Every structure is written in C-alpha cells, then in structure tokens.
Amino acid sequence: MTKLIIAIIVAIGPLASAQAASGDIARGQQDFRACAQCHSLEPNRNMTGPSLAGLWGRKAGSLPSFERYSDALKSSGIIWDERSLDAWLTDPQKMVPDNDMPFQGIRDARVRADLLAFLKEASKPGAPPLLAQQGGMKGMGGMGGMMGGMMGGGRDVNLKNLDSSQHVKAIAYCRDTYRVTTADGKTRAFWERNLRFKTDSSEDGPEKGEPAIMPAGMSGDRASVIFAAPDEFNKMIEAKC
Ligand code: HEC
Incomplete structure (x- = not known):
C-alpha cells in the first residue's frame, strides 16, 4: 500500500x-x-x-x-x-x-x-x-x-534621425498661441493647451539644441516638442507676437 x-x-x-x-x-x-x-x-x-x-x-x-x-x-x-x-x-x-x-x-x-x-x-x-x-x-x-x-512596444523612435519637418528650429509664444517653425521652413500654430514640452535624455533623445516635434493624439491639433534637456525650454521659446 x-x-x-x-x-x-x-x-x-x-x-x-x-x-x-x-x-x-x-x-x-x-x-x-x-x-x-x-x-x-x-x-x-x-x-x-x-x-x-x-x-x-x-x-x-x-x-x-x-x-x-x-x-x-x-x-x-x-x-x-x-x-x-x-x-x-x-x-x-x-x-x-x-x-x-x-x-x-x-x-x-x-x-x-x-x-x-x-x-x-x-x-x-x-x-x-x-x-x-x-x-x-x-x-x-x-x-x-x-x-x-x-522590443517593448513602447520603444520610441530615435529623435536624432528625423525628417526636417519634425526638426524644430524656433518656437514663438504670443498670447494663447505657440508658433513652431521646423527645418523645412514651415510654421504651425498651436493653442497653448495643445502643445506639450518634454525631455528625452536617453540615447534616443534629440541632439542638444535640436528639439523634435512629434504628433500627439488622433485629430492632428496636438503635438509634443521633445528637448534634450529642460534648460533648453527657455532658450528656445521666445515670447513675441
Ligand atoms: C502603466 C505602466 C505599467 C504597466 C502597464 C505594467 N507595469 Fe510593471 N511596473 C511599472 C512600474 C512603475 C513599476 C515600479 C513599481 C514600484 O516601484 O513600486 C513596475 C514594476 C514591475 C515589476 C518589478 C520589477 C523590479 O525590478 O522589481 C515587475 C516584475 C513588473 N512590473 C511586471 C509587469 C508585467 C509582467 C506587466 C504586464 C502584465 C506590467 N508590469 C505592467 C509600470 C507598469
């Protein structure tokens, strides 16, 4: 047994x-x-x-x-x-x-x-x-x-190799509007609540002084500008109408 x-x-x-x-x-x-x-x-x-x-x-x-x-x-x-x-x-x-x-x-x-x-x-x-x-x-x-x-699904694109249309050259702030000018010479206007500012310090982040703009959301009116470091926020964003 x-x-x-x-x-x-x-x-x-x-x-x-x-x-x-x-x-x-x-x-x-x-x-x-x-x-x-x-x-x-x-x-x-x-x-x-x-x-x-x-x-x-x-x-x-x-x-x-x-x-x-x-x-x-x-x-x-x-x-x-x-x-x-x-x-x-x-x-x-x-x-x-x-x-x-x-x-x-x-x-x-x-x-x-x-x-x-x-x-x-x-x-x-x-x-x-x-x-x-x-x-x-x-x-x-x-x-x-x-x-x-x-790859983790959330792996983001490398912000150093973007098209000129996503490469930010200047940001102007006037009343409730940001105007973002990209390396292809185009300028787009955003309501201030629709534009986000972010940083990415990783190897996939942008070059210093060369922030990237990425579309956000489905409707095309929102975007994120991603900088290499937060001290660039004030250097890049110019208050002018
Ligand atoms: C929305 C984001 C999010 C999702 C979705 C998520 N996690 Fe997490 N996970 C975290 C965060 C943040 C921590 C750290 C938590 C802390 O420090 O208390 C963590 C911690 C962990 C840890 C502990 C790791 C360590 O180093 O000790 C494991 C294991 C883990 N997650 C597995 C998973 C698995 C498997 C899934 C999917 C079923 C999952 N997680 C979904 C955000 C997430």
Whole structure:
C-alpha cells in the first residue's frame, strides 16, 4: 500500500510541476503587450517601469539604472521567480501595498501562466531575438506584433534621425498661441493647451539644441516638442507676437 502511494506521488509530482510550467509562450508574447507600454525586455531600457531583462532571481526594486522605484517595492524583500511573479501579477497592490505600478492585475491564472512562460524565456540574456524569430514564423502579427512583443512596444523612435519637418528650429509664444517653425521652413500654430514640452535624455533623445516635434493624439491639433534637456525650454521659446 505504502509503495503504491509513493508510486502515485512520484508519478504525479513531475506532472504537476510540468503543468504549472506549461504556459503557452506564443500566447504569453501576445499578452505581454499589456506590459510593453511600460516595460522593455532590453537591459536597462527603462520606461514608465523598469526593464524586465534578467528578471528571474533579481531582488524586487533593485535595478540600479531605474530611478523611480517606490519605497514599498524596494523594501519588500521579494526575489522574483514564478511564484512571486504569479502573486504580483494577480494583484500587485495586495502583494506590495503602496507600490507604484499602475496595473490592476490579471485574475485569469491561464493568462498569468502564459505570460510567465514567455517572460521567463524573453528575460534571459540573449533570448529575445530567438523568440522574435519564432513569433515571426508563426505569423504572429508580422513585424508589428514582433516589435510589440520583443522590443517593448513602447520603444520610441530615435529623435536624432528625423525628417526636417519634425526638426524644430524656433518656437514663438504670443498670447494663447505657440508658433513652431521646423527645418523645412514651415510654421504651425498651436493653442497653448495643445502643445506639450518634454525631455528625452536617453540615447534616443534629440541632439542638444535640436528639439523634435512629434504628433500627439488622433485629430492632428496636438503635438509634443521633445528637448534634450529642460534648460533648453527657455532658450528656445521666445515670447513675441
Ligand atoms: C502603466 C505602466 C505599467 C504597466 C502597464 C505594467 N507595469 Fe510593471 N511596473 C511599472 C512600474 C512603475 C513599476 C515600479 C513599481 C514600484 O516601484 O513600486 C513596475 C514594476 C514591475 C515589476 C518589478 C520589477 C523590479 O525590478 O522589481 C515587475 C516584475 C513588473 N512590473 C511586471 C509587469 C508585467 C509582467 C506587466 C504586464 C502584465 C506590467 N508590469 C505592467 C509600470 C507598469
């Protein structure tokens, strides 16, 4: 009898763990789009959230290049693995109260298993290109899907290699209106509430003194001007009518 029970445990043990690990990587790659607006899988490419490259075995809140961790996450003592990530993705606020990840959580255990299967592979050093290739072969959304899954989706264009129509030469401010002149000689007027000023200090940001203008929103009346550093705001924007 004892022998029989042991035999059953031995038979079921590996089966159970195989099942826990049997998330579907391809589906997980699709599901990762929900994360990709905030997380990349490239080392140290941080966006709203920290890069998830090398996540397994990492201490929560410990990536040195990420500046915006909450105290809650930093002091949580969590080490990331299947179990801790499953709890985090189920309900981040329940696992680490007062953390800063603006994400509701995923109630569906199947979706979490798929996502973790993908993430475990894709966060390994050197793994993403391989997965991207598989994704492409299975026709998972072509380049768009591939880039969305692998490159973080939110990876922004490099602002150094833009067309002259996006290369800002001058900004004039008059009453409630900004007039933005670009390197192609054109000037566009914006209502002041429709123009945003941003900075990008990363390697994808613009050259010093050469801000870029990027369309924002669907209706064409809004845009962002992105500078290399905030001290350029006042230098570039001239109050004149
Ligand atoms: C709207 C932005 C946003 C979305 C969407 C988002 N995250 Fe996050 N994530 C963050 C931020 C910000 C943090 C840092 C939280 C803190 O410091 O409290 C974070 C932290 C994390 C961490 C901890 C990393 C570390 O270095 O300790 C993991 C793991 C994580 N997110 C995974 C995910 C996954 C997987 C998804 C998709 C299911 C996702 N996140 C969706 C913004 C986001």
